[in-house]
Amino acid sequence: MMVSTKGRYALTVMVDLARNGGEGFVSLADIAERQQLSMKYLESIISVLNKGGMLQSLRGKNGGYRLTRKPADYSINEILLLTEGTLAPVNCIMQDGIHCEKAATCSTLPLWAGLDGIIEKYLSNITLEDIIEGNRRKMLGEYCDQCESS
Amino acid sequence: MMVSTKGRYALTVMVDLARNGGEGFVSLADIAERQQLSMKYLESIISVLNKGGMLQSLRGKNGGYRLTRKPADYSINEILLLTEGTLAPVNCIMQDGIHCEKAATCSTLPLWAGLDGIIEKYLSNITLEDIIEGNRRKMLGEYCDQCESS
């Protein structure tokens, strides 16, 4: 995968809802305004999140969207997986087990499988809450120059 | 990144050269035949590898290509970086330090930076030799069901 704007904006929307969704419903217009993104484009993205069961919606006046779970119960992996379709770094790695005909003898396949594994592990371990809390240690790990190394 | 055929085929070519390049030069026709890939397409890919200093070439009859270093001295990261341009998982992470104008306040940026970090670390640690030796433990790590867990 290269995570496209679709996935990135989806995450941005989820983070905005986690931050600003306290009680009621949050309108997409508000989110778009805060995040300075096209509301029309966000519309198509949030629709995927909604159909995927990531949030609740309410139509009509004073309507909008809200999360159905606590931020800590959303992994980044599931959000991106829903909007991007797949997070595999190469086409050789398919979600449905469909695979290349050369797979059996391909010497580079273990590399791609390993890469896919570490990506999924990393993204599954981080939650919406980590992002709104700014948990740099968990996100950046050894690459965090502000985290103590202890 | 999603690693495209360009990067994957580049790696395939390098692996083929590492395996079959014993003494002399290996022609692209031989590589294409062995790997069952379009020679014309490989031509454009190997040209990038050549200009990037990853191998030596010899024109004319009995010409071809050969590696300039030992397989253990090629990291997968440098091979893919050369052919793909970037391995960053999102456009927010640029190679030249150019970045999004919202970067300073973006709460998701540490996530992308962290993801980029683990990908680079993984690919930098694996070499051509690991691939030709089939070092599953190193490539698959905990995802390797044939490796003992000790």
Next chain:
DNA sequence: GCAAATCCTACCATTTGGGTAGGAATAAGT
């Protein structure tokens, strides 16, 4: 019934991916 919101369908321009085609330059062997 009006206003504010989501929902739905269609369209579209640009970039990227994944190649193909044709020929020029070079080098080895005879």
Next chain:
DNA sequence: ACTTATTCCTACCCAAATGGTAGGATTTGC
């Protein structure tokens, strides 16, 4: 010197994905 096998170079091309926009239908609160 000629032939043949090879790399090198430039140009082109089609399909799919990316990153949106447009317009209207539907629902709900007041």
